Amino acid sequence: MKLNKIISNRQYRIFLFLIPTFYFILSYYFNAIYGLFYFRSVDPEYAYFISSLNIAMLKFRIGHIDHPGSPLQYIMALCFRLKYLFSSSDQSFVETALMHSESYLRTANLFLNLLLAIFLVFVGYKSYQLTSNFGFAALLQTTPFITQITYDTLGRIVPEPVILFPVLLLSLLLIGILYGKYESDFFKTVLCFGLISGFTLSVKLTCLPLVFIPFIVISKWKNKLIYSGITLISFLIFAIPVTVRINTFFRWGKSLFLHDGIYGGGGTDIINLQSFFPNMKSIVDENSFFFVLVFGLGLCTLVYFLMPRKDKNKDFLKIGVALIIAVLIQLVMVGKHFGYRYFIPALFLYPIIVITAFKTISLIFNIRNYTKISTCIIVMFLIITGFTQSNLIQKKATYLVEDNMKKLPLLQEVDKLEVNSVKLIIPRYSGSAAHEYAMFFSYAWAGGWDKAFYKEKIGGIYPDSYIYLSRDSKMYYFGQPDLSRAFEKNIPIYLIAEESKKEDIDNSINKLLEVTNFSGNGSPETIYQSQDLNAAIYRIKLEKK
Structure with a gap:
């Protein structure tokens, strides 16, 4: 039996390389067919290019702090330095990067996706270690594929893929609490929550709703205050370009709050009611399956709360409520400043929403061993989803290739x-x-x-x-x-x-x-x-x- 278990575990570990490997291969493919950044889209690619170039020279007082996008800029700066280190250029670092900006951006995209693929392997192993559930591990690894926007960003330089790092780290912490491996009010857990939340905000301010999840999960008010302080301090450390221009960043954030348009534009109404509710409806319609999952979690949490049991696990209730509140806050934010990509932080929560729902159901019906059932259900779901996603990938790839062919004659004439x-x-x-x-x-x-x-x-x-x-x-x-x-x-x-x-x-x-x-x-x-x-x-x- 022990030998069979070892073999089974080894097989699972090999399987946990499949999704990350597929992710990197797919990103490599989109990197190759995306076309020239300067022809297709300079925004935000070349804003990140120049900012990362400055950071690579240890100049942190940069022009682009809007997202803020600081972790992406750090990753790109490191990649730029490594690329130049192994180049044979006899020109300076800056001159080489400016002359070969497309090559530097393309390499940075591959470097980022390689890091993400390695990180997905870690997530799979860590979640399997916490849960002994291959289905849950594989589900977490499929987080990038929950939205078709992923296929718009795979070959680009944008902050959305970087959101995967803090969201999945947060998910692992929550899973550890669900399985009794971590205590929500231990200082180490509170510290990790704060560091992850600070990192989350340094990637993109649209991730703000995620910060409320640990705040709700942590029980004691003293620890909530400690968590809030760690979040603020770690944000200022992770987002050094923001810290050195904090007044500019504050004015920009204030403008976002006080205006109803994107990027701090539009009217002076905080919320434009004429567009607010239609915007939210559009998001719900576009992500109907996701909201079915959220509703299912809400129903499970409510049933478990109403059960006449004295031994209720409060962590399950708090995590379920926290996830639902985070999704609703994200929905309100997108209703105010509309954009499908602004809902990505909430969409990336779908694996932990499913895992929390499964765990809550097991408590409601007193199911002690549901690993095989949940794994079978999730694997079947992933297979069906895979076929659906393959059509999206094909359509996106076909569009890019055909668009590049249409633009090629103009590029050739300019090159002449x-x-x-x-x-x-x-x-x-x-x-x-x-x-x-x-x-x-x-x-x-x-x-x-x-x-x-x-x-x-x-x-x-x-x-x-x-x-x-x-x-x-x-x-x-x-x-x-x-x-x-x-x-x-x-x-x-x-x-x-x-x-x-x-x-x-x-x-x-x-x-x-x-x-x-x-x-x-x-x-x-x-x-x-x-x-x-x-x-x-x-x-x-x-x-x-």
């Missing part, structure tokens, strides 16, 4: 332009076929204290490139504005326009002549046009007055 040519670029907000716009976007998030430094570095790479933003009718450049040399030496001048009107093209040329003090006229000649992308490349002919 002479290296020493003058480029005038009218980008989309989300990106451009010209890498220069990504550098400009990064520069905008560099922070005022580092802009002069980065302007010089980017100016050395792109001395003759100009960015015209139609939304503010302004021209931006990094080198010395000069067209006379191009005119005298017959150096070609190109205009790369994307989603631009004729007036934008005319205005950009006039602005170029103005900032370079060129006395003359410029007329565009079309050399490439894409109707599908609403983009064109022009060669500008200069004539002196």
Whole structure:
């Protein structure tokens, strides 16, 4: 019997590598097919790029602290340094990273997903150690796949995947309490709760509802206060970029609370009732199965509470109530500031919701050995879900590949332009076929204290490139504005326009002549046009007055 048990345990341990391995392989695939960040989406990729570059140089007073996203920036900074360490570049760290930003971002994405895959292995082993239930362990490992947004973020640089770290650590602590391995009011448990909550908030403020879970689970008010203090202090430690700009962060948080739009915009109403309830309904409709699970947990918790038993396990009741309250607070937050991705912290709670419900049911019906039943139910559920998810993966991958093929001709035409040519670029907000716009976007998030430094570095790479933003009718450049040399030496001048009107093209040329003090006229000649992308490349002919 002992030998069979050992073999069984070894088999389970091997199985616990399957889901993390699949996660990494899938992330590698999406990393490969996502396309160029600077063309598809500079926001937030290049905001994180420049912030992480600063942190890699131990400059923590950065421009981008909105999410805050600090752990992601630390991970990327470490990855950047390691990549440069093993590179053969003879240029400085900053110059190499700026010139090869796409490679650095792509490597950072793979590095993050590798860390997550390793972490999922740890979660599987630790949960199996706590519960001896393979189904529960596998369920926790499938947390990333609860939402299709995962397939939008697998190949990107965004903070949402990092939320997995604190949510699953919190889930393991709660499981330990459910199985009697940890005491909710022991100082060590309170300390761990506080550190995890501080880390959670440093990833993204939308995770705030998760902080209420330990606060409810901890019984004694003294320990609740200790937990709150540890959470605050650990947040300030984990989010050093926020700490050094705490006043700016506070103003931003205040603006979020006092306005009904995203990013602190919109009207001055705290809640816009016209959109609040429809927003919540949209979230419930989109995640109906998840809310069935939440309702099931609520029902189980209520039945267990009403049972005439004196030996009730209060931890079960507190955890059940805490999870439900956290989900409801998250729903209210999303109702105020709508976005499907803002509900991700609550969605990542689905495994601990299921595990808590199973444990509560076992107490209600006095089921002592339910491991095999729960494992079979969960494994069947995961198999069915896997088939459903495969269709989503295929659709997302097909879209990315087809979209890249549609954009490829424009990229190829831009790559053909002479290296020493003058480029005038009218980008989309989300990106451009010209890498220069990504550098400009990064520069905008560099922070005022580092802009002069980065302007010089980017100016050395792109001395003759100009960015015209139609939304503010302004021209931006990094080198010395000069067209006379191009005119005298017959150096070609190109205009790369994307989603631009004729007036934008005319205005950009006039602005170029103005900032370079060129006395003359410029007329565009079309050399490439894409109707599908609403983009064109022009060669500008200069004539002196």
